[in-house]
Amino acid sequence: MAEFKVSEARLRVIMQRQFNDRWGAEYVAGIFADPMEAPGISTGSILRPRKLGYREFHTLSAPETFISLLCLHHPDCWDIHEQRILYPTPRAHFLYGHARASGLAFKPTPGTIEIADCLGIRHPKVRLRIGNEPTKWPMSPFPFFGDLLLFMEDADGAYALNIPVKNKLEDFRKKGPSSKRPSPDHADDPGAVLRQRLEEMYYGGADIRNQPLGLDQLDKDLRWNLRDLFLADSTPINLCASQRASAIEIYRDAIGRDQPAYVAARKVEREFKIPERDAVALLKQGVWRRELRVDLFRPVLMDKPLRPGVVDVFARYSTWFKR
Numbered sequence: 001m002a003e004f005k006v007s008e009a010r011l012r013v014i015m016q017r018q019f020n021d022r023w024g025a026e027y028v029a030g031i032f033a034d035p036m037e038a039p040g041i042s043t044g045s046i047l048r049p050r051k052l053g054y055r056e057f058h059t060l061s062a063p064e065t066f067i068s069l070l071c072l073h074h075p076d077c078w079d080i081h082e083q084r085i086l087y088p089t090p091r092a093h094f095l096y097g098h099a100r101a102s103g104l105a106f107k108p109t110p111g112t113i114e115i116a117d118c119l120g121i122r123h124p125k126v127r128l129r130i131g132n133e134p135t136k137w138p139m140s141p142f143p144f145f146g147d148l149l150l151f152m153e154d155a156d157g158a159y160a161l162n163i164p165v166k167n168k169l170e171d172f173r174k175k176g177p178s179s180k181r182p183s184p185d186h187a188d189d190p191g192a193v194l195r196q197r198l199e200e201m202y203y204g205g206a207d208i209r210n211q212p213l214g215l216d217q218l219d220k221d222l223r224w225n226l227r228d229l230f231l232a233d234s235t236p237i238n239l240c241a242s243q244r245a246s247a248i249e250i251y252r253d254a255i256g257r258d259q260p261a262y263v264a265a266r267k268v269e270r271e272f273k274i275p276e277r278d279a280v281a282l283l284k285q286g287v288w289r290r291e292l293r294v295d296l297f298r299p300v301l302m303d304k305p306l307r308p309g310v311v312d313v314f315a316r317y318s319t320w321f322k323r
Contacts, residue, residue: 005037006142008126014143018085021094025053029083030145033058050234051078058082063215064147064165069226070218071150071163074314074321075290078158079151086202088113088123088141093160093206095151100158110205112144112198119194119201146199152321159323162203162210164196169214172196211320222313225296232284239282243272247279248286255294255306262302 017028031037033044038060045065047057049072059065059082071077078100093106116123124142131137148163166172173188173196200210215223239247247268254264261283269279280302286292287300294300295307314321 006124011126011142023079025055027081029058030085031083033060063167066215066223067165067213069230076152077150081149084146084149085143086112095158104157107206112202113141115198115201121194160208162208164212166214168216172212219297221299222296225300229284229288232281233288235281237278237282247272247282248291251283251286251292256308258305260303261306
């Protein structure tokens with residue numbers, strides 16, 4: 001669960017960004033990955049995914065970045081809301097009224113105020129300076145934040161999935177590294193456990209499954225492959241649709257052959273008269289978009305053969321993304 005400085009000014013910014021639901025390229029994260037907003041010890045990143053209309057996608061840690069890349073790579077994931085607020089009062093389910101969810105019934109989400117009271121958690125609040133009499137300034141709840149709220153689709157239609165992210169699963173039960181009093185080794189922090197429970201109850205109340213993930217669960221070679229492939233996905237390549245399909249077929253034919261990947265890239269470069277960098281980018285785009293199925297659990301390198309995929313990424317991690 002992301003942290004955010006509590007102040008009236010911050011609350012007004014958050015409400016401007018998230019009071020109205022937005023989708024795809026129009027969505028705006030509640031916390032930006034910049035020095036003014038991100039936690040001081042974070043390693044934030046701003047991605048620009050093609051799948052989301054090249055909008056700014058804000059991650060606040062390296063684990064969030066790599067898990068986000070995995071989610072963006074999933075063929076059934078059609079939107080992601082990062083740094084989404086948990087609304088203090090009940091509201092309609094996020095998919096209620098969405099065109100992709102036509103005809104489906106959804107439960108509303110409960111409010112975090114009620115859940116916090118149930119758990120004995122002190123809900124953050126700020127005073128709103130409304131009017132000229134400070135003694136009459138009202139108090140307003142300040143929202144908690146989640147990490148990644150995915151929107152998926154399967155044979156039964158659209159559904160939402162909440163993914164909190166840490167470096168290790170055990171970290172969900174400990175105080176954050178920015179705390180003045182971090183949890184001792186092998187000891188749970190009651191406050192951290194309750195905050196995680198609050199998020200589970202919030203999304204669970206709307207039948208949205210909560211899937212905590214630790215970066216240590218994600219294969220290391222897969223992490224770096226996804227990063228490399230994602231960076232190539234937005235490269236513009238001057239080929240029409242039929243030319244692109246023909247070039248992808250050249251790469252598909254090279255999968256499993258005992259020759260370095262650059263041999264196929266040079267063939268594409270010569271045949272379609274494009275720069276070498278574009279030929280390489282096209283190969284990586286084909287893998288990222290799952291048009292080319294190679295082994296992502298071993299390094300994908302231009303000076304090595306393209307090895308066929310043995311285990312599909314989303315077969316290995318299928319339980320993470322189920323409804």
